[in-house]
Amino acid sequence: MMLKDCQLVIMAGGIGSRFWPMSTPEYPKQFLDILGIGKSLLQLTVDRFRDSIDVRNIWVVTSRNYTDIVKEQLPEIDAEQILSEPCMRNTAPCISYAAWKIKKKYGNVSMIISPADHIVIDVSKFDEIIRQGLAFVSGSSRILTLGIVPTRPETGYGYIKSSGISEAGDPVCVESFKEKPDYETAKKYFEAEGYYWNAGIFLWQTDTILNEIRKNEPEMAELFESAVPYLCTDGEQDFINSIYPECKNISIDYAVMEKTCNAYVIPSSFGWSDLGTWGSLHERLSHDKNDNTSVGGNVKFVDCSGCIARMPANKKVVIQGLAGYIIAEKDDTLLICRLEEEQRIKEFSKY
Amino acid sequence: MMLKDCQLVIMAGGIGSRFWPMSTPEYPKQFLDILGIGKSLLQLTVDRFRDSIDVRNIWVVTSRNYTDIVKEQLPEIDAEQILSEPCMRNTAPCISYAAWKIKKKYGNVSMIISPADHIVIDVSKFDEIIRQGLAFVSGSSRILTLGIVPTRPETGYGYIKSSGISEAGDPVCVESFKEKPDYETAKKYFEAEGYYWNAGIFLWQTDTILNEIRKNEPEMAELFESAVPYLCTDGEQDFINSIYPECKNISIDYAVMEKTCNAYVIPSSFGWSDLGTWGSLHERLSHDKNDNTSVGGNVKFVDCSGCIARMPANKKVVIQGLAGYIIAEKDDTLLICRLEEEQRIKEFSKY
Numbered sequence: 001m002m003l004k005d006c007q008l009v010i011m012a013g014g015i016g017s018r019f020w021p022m023s024t025p026e027y028p029k030q031f032l033d034i035l036g037i038g039k040s041l042l043q044l045t046v047d048r049f050r051d052s053i054d055v056r057n058i059w060v061v062t063s064r065n066y067t068d069i070v071k072e073q074l075p076e077i078d079a080e081q082i083l084s085e086p087c088m089r090n091t092a093p094c095i096s097y098a099a100w101k102i103k104k105k106y107g108n109v110s111m112i113i114s115p116a117d118h119i120v121i122d123v124s125k126f127d128e129i130i131r132q133g134l135a136f137v138s139g140s141s142r143i144l145t146l147g148i149v150p151t152r153p154e155t156g157y158g159y160i161k162s163s164g165i166s167e168a169g170d171p172v173c174v175e176s177f178k179e180k181p182d183y184e185t186a187k188k189y190f191e192a193e194g195y196y197w198n199a200g201i202f203l204w205q206t207d208t209i210l211n212e213i214r215k216n217e218p219e220m221a222e223l224f225e226s227a228v229p230y231l232c233t234d235g236e237q238d239f240i241n242s243i244y245p246e247c248k249n250i251s252i253d254y255a256v257m258e259k260t261c262n263a264y265v266i267p268s269s270f271g272w273s274d275l276g277t278w279g280s281l282h283e284r285l286s287h288d289k290n291d292n293t294s295v296g297g298n299v300k301f302v303d304c305s306g307c308i309a310r311m312p313a314n315k316k317v318v319i320q321g322l323a324g325y326i327i328a329e330k331d332d333t334l335l336i337c338r339l340e341e342e343q344r345i346k347e348f349s350k351y
Numbered sequence: 352m353m354l355k356d357c358q359l360v361i362m363a364g365g366i367g368s369r370f371w372p373m374s375t376p377e378y379p380k381q382f383l384d385i386l387g388i389g390k391s392l393l394q395l396t397v398d399r400f401r402d403s404i405d406v407r408n409i410w411v412v413t414s415r416n417y418t419d420i421v422k423e424q425l426p427e428i429d430a431e432q433i434l435s436e437p438c439m440r441n442t443a444p445c446i447s448y449a450a451w452k453i454k455k456k457y458g459n460v461s462m463i464i465s466p467a468d469h470i471v472i473d474v475s476k477f478d479e480i481i482r483q484g485l486a487f488v489s490g491s492s493r494i495l496t497l498g499i500v501p502t503r504p505e506t507g508y509g510y511i512k513s514s515g516i517s518e519a520g521d522p523v524c525v526e527s528f529k530e531k532p533d534y535e536t537a538k539k540y541f542e543a544e545g546y547y548w549n550a551g552i553f554l555w556q557t558d559t560i561l562n563e564i565r566k567n568e569p570e571m572a573e574l575f576e577s578a579v580p581y582l583c584t585d586g587e588q589d590f591i592n593s594i595y596p597e598c599k600n601i602s603i604d605y606a607v608m609e610k611t612c613n614a615y616v617i618p619s620s621f622g623w624s625d626l627g628t629w630g631s632l633h634e635r636l637s638h639d640k641n642d643n644t645s646v647g648g649n650v651k652f653v654d655c656s657g658c659i660a661r662m663p664a665n666k667k668v669v670i671q672g673l674a675g676y677i678i679a680e681k682d683d684t685l686l687i688c689r690l691e692e693e694q695r696i697k698e699f700s701k702y
Contacts, residue, residue: 021667300702302688302695311685316372318699320688321676327687334662336678336687337653337671344653348669351651 001052005109006134007206008053009098012042012062012070012116013085018277018342020349021333022310030117031069034275034310035285036295041275042116043073048123052130053112059083059102060116061094080232086241091200092255093220093247096213097240100224103206104231110134111209113202113252119284121271129268133203136171136264141211144171144203145257147196147265148272153186156277158198158253165193166267174263177253196265199272202252212256220247220255278326278342282308297329306339352403356460357485358557359404360449363393363413363421363467364436369628369693371700372684373661381468382420385626386635387646392626393467394424399474403481404463410434410453411467412445431583437592442551443606444571444598447564448591451575454557455582461485462560464553464603470635472622480619484554487522487615492562495522495554496608498547498616499623504537507628509549509604516544517618525614528604547616550623553603563607571598571606629677629693633659648680657690 016029023029030042039047046058055076062070064084071079083097095113102111112130120126133144147160163175177198181189189195214221223243230239248255257263273280285293290305297311302320309327311317319327324339335348367380374380381393390398397409406427413421415435422430434448446464453462463481471477484495498511514526528549532540540546565572574594581590599606608614624631636644641656648662653671660678662668670678675690686699 300699302699302702303692312683314683316684316702318684318686318688318702320686320692320695320699322687325672329685332663332665333667333669334680334685335669335671336673337669341654341671344671348651348653348671351653351667351669 002054003052003110003131003134005057005106006053006112007057007059007102007106007109008049008112008114009059009061009095009102010042010045010114010116011091011094012060012066013088013094014115014117015088016117017346017349020345021330021335022328024330026065027069028066029275031066031073034281034295035119040073041119042070044119045114045116046074046077048120048126049112049114049130052127056081059098061085061098062116063088084237084240086244089244089247089249091252092213092217092250093244095202095209095252096217096220096224096247097244099206099209099213100228101231103210104228106206108205108207110138111202111204111206113200113204115200115274118199118272118274123270125270126268129266129270130203132169133171133266136266137203137205137208140205141208141262142171142204143208143212143257143260143263145174145263145265146199146201146203146268148199149267149269150190150195150197153183153190154197155181155183155186156280157274159189160196160198160265162194162196162265162267166265169267171264171266174257174265177258196267197272198253199268199274200253202257208262209256212260212262216259217248217250217255223247278308278328278345279339282306282339308339353405354403354461354482354485356408356457357404357463358408358410358453358457358460359400359463359465360410360412360446360453361393361396361465361467362442362445363411363417364439364445365466365468366439367468368697368700370632371696372681372686373679375681377416378420379417380626381466382417382424385632385646386470391424392470393421395470396465396467397425397428399471399477400463400465400481403478407432410449412436412449413467414439435588435591437595440595440598440600442603443564443568443601444595446553446560446603447568447571447575447598448595450557450560450564451579452582454561455579457557459556459558461489462553462555462557464551464555466551466625469550469623469625474621476621477619480617480621481554483520484522484617487617488554488556488559491556492559492613493522493555494559494563494608494611494614496525496614496616497550497552497554497619499550500618500620501541501546501548504534504541505548506532506534506537507631508625510540511547511549511616513545513547513616513618517616520618522615522617525608525616528609547618548623549604550619550625551604559613560607563611563613567610568599568601568606574598629659629679629696630690633657633690659690 015025016023019029061083159178161175163173166172292301292307294309297315299309299317306324328335366376367374370380412434510529512526514524517523643652643658645660648666650660650668657675679686
């Protein structure tokens with residue numbers, strides 16, 4: 001059953017530097033068929049909501065460099081619903097832009113904020129949580145964030161600590177947000193109760209987020225208030241282009257989530273990954289008996305273990321004698337590096 | 352000074368399987384600019400003789416699959432001088448074909464037999480040895496082979512043992528030929544005197560080799576005798592196509608060199624390599640301070656040592672954390688393998 005009036009905002013402006021060379025600033029991760037299944041992560045994100053959100057209620061906020069890619073990948077979405085950022089300013093301005101525009105067009109409605117580059121395995125479970133969450137925020141000033149129940153002591157995600165323990169999966173108050181922990185701390189979080197991975201998926205009413213921005217980032221709120229006369233008019237893009245660079249470069253987590261008293265978390269288990277690293281992609285793909293995995297190309301592993309290869313479709317590849325390596329090629333760029341050194345990929349991409 | 356009447360036969364029919372994926376059966380090693388200097392190994396071979404052999408006296412024997420490549424790479428050589436083998440039959444039939452044809456056209460003259468895919472660093476020293484060698488075989492029934500003075504205990508080459516020790520670099524009798532040795536044996540050869548690498552370069556008079564083939568491979572001799580009426584006529588290729596498959600698949604080493612009593616070896620030091628392995632190519636190229644080397648592409652080694660990368664010209668490559676690996680790409684095929692496993696490349700090429 002479609003969720004009436006609920007507006008979905010997909011944030012698709014990232015540059016995915018950790019997935020170089022597959023992901024490039026010209027064509028980043030969210031637009032790639034990173035799992036090798038024939039759809040980009042952005043397309044999979046839209047698919048995930050296809051049964052609950054009318055396509056007319058889906059918004060995509062992206063860099064102006066990517067609007068053409070979004071239009072190409074999501075031809076069913078009206079160009080009016082694709083919001084174009086003139087520069088990168090993190091998630092708070094992105095969400096503000098969408099929220100002020102939705103407010104002008106639809107008033108105070110339910111909103112879902114979702115990244116464009118994550119994966120969800122159990123979509124029906126996901127849908128259930130979204131519906132439960134929307135009921136929870138409806139008609140209130142609550143902010144709800146989806147907290148992924150940890151399945152391992154992961155050091156690559158931020159954590160949400162709940163205040164008390166959720167009963168029967170109901171939302172509970174957020175006590176605090178935790179930065180990416182070291183391994184020892186991650187182990188403690190994993191063993192304790194009430195710690196969740198911060199998936200960056202938010203549910204709220206339009207007025208809630210507007211008020212939170214007004215309260216916590218008044219300058220940003222003022223910029224978007226000044227834009228209201230132009231939103232949904234021919235002058236919108238020009239005006240946005242003029243104010244966007246003035247916005248503080250700040251995430252919604254820092255701008256709002258860590259400051260508000262209205263944050264709740266709903267424990268969620270639906271097979272989630274932000275696919276933020278080659279390691280997390282490696283985990284999500286099926287492996288041969290030596291824990292090797294490949295997407296694309298015709299890849300033969302010989303005496304290899306724990307490797308991930310991502311190759312162009314027509315490529316024939318023989319890899320011998322590697323343990324724990326990334327082998328990735330796109331266009332005319334090839335990367336071979338240790339999986340455990342993948343945090344240096346951004347550095348490698350600059351050579 | 353040009354060597355009058357001397358005929359040079361370049362054998363260019365190999366498939367270079369050990370250099371896959373750069374070398375493929377469609378376009379093998381001898382036709383590649385394997386050193387990245389703008390000329391193929393075949394072109395370098397011809398260049399090596401440019402000051403001593405008139406281009407009208409240069410013959411290239413190759414597979415019929417490669418005659419077009421030879422014509423393209425050596426436009427200065429008359430198409431009549433490019434002999435086309437209808438099938439692969441190793442070096443004895445290849446040399447016989449050339450020798451019988453040269454005999455018919457020029458009678459009993461000096462001949463030089465050279466592989467197409469080796470490199471020589473000191474070309475003037477090489478030229479000196481060739482001239483000295485030709486004087487030695489001239490007007491005699493001697494067979495002279497160039498014996499490379501070993502510079503290391505190499506296990507990848509066959510050896511020639513001389514009978515006694517050469518004085519002042521003069522040719523000496525061959526006592527025996529030795530198969531590729533194991534490391535211990537190679538060390539003994541290296542430390543002893545009178546052992547040379549078999550470079551597969553031969554000098555003789557036409558009649559000498561014809562008589563040796565007649566004596567040691569009478570059936571092969573008979574086949575080529577039967578071809579004489581057709582050689583240098585329009586019927587040559589058809590006739591060769593009909594008899595060639597009948598020839599024994601045998602090297603000149605087995606067919607003649609190991610049996611004859613007329614074999615001599617001349618000690619030679621001119622910086623030679625058969626470039627038969629990635630390892631030998633690695634040795635020949637200049638290295639960075641960590642012993643990495645690359646040909647083609649824009650290759651950046653990070654935390655690497657002892658690696659060799661051979662990449663297409665426009666490729667950008669970052670390689671991190673590898674020690675002792677080959678990374679080679681051609682067309683749509685990529686090989687990554689341990690240098691010490693390179694003897695398995697033929698196997699890898701079949702995946």
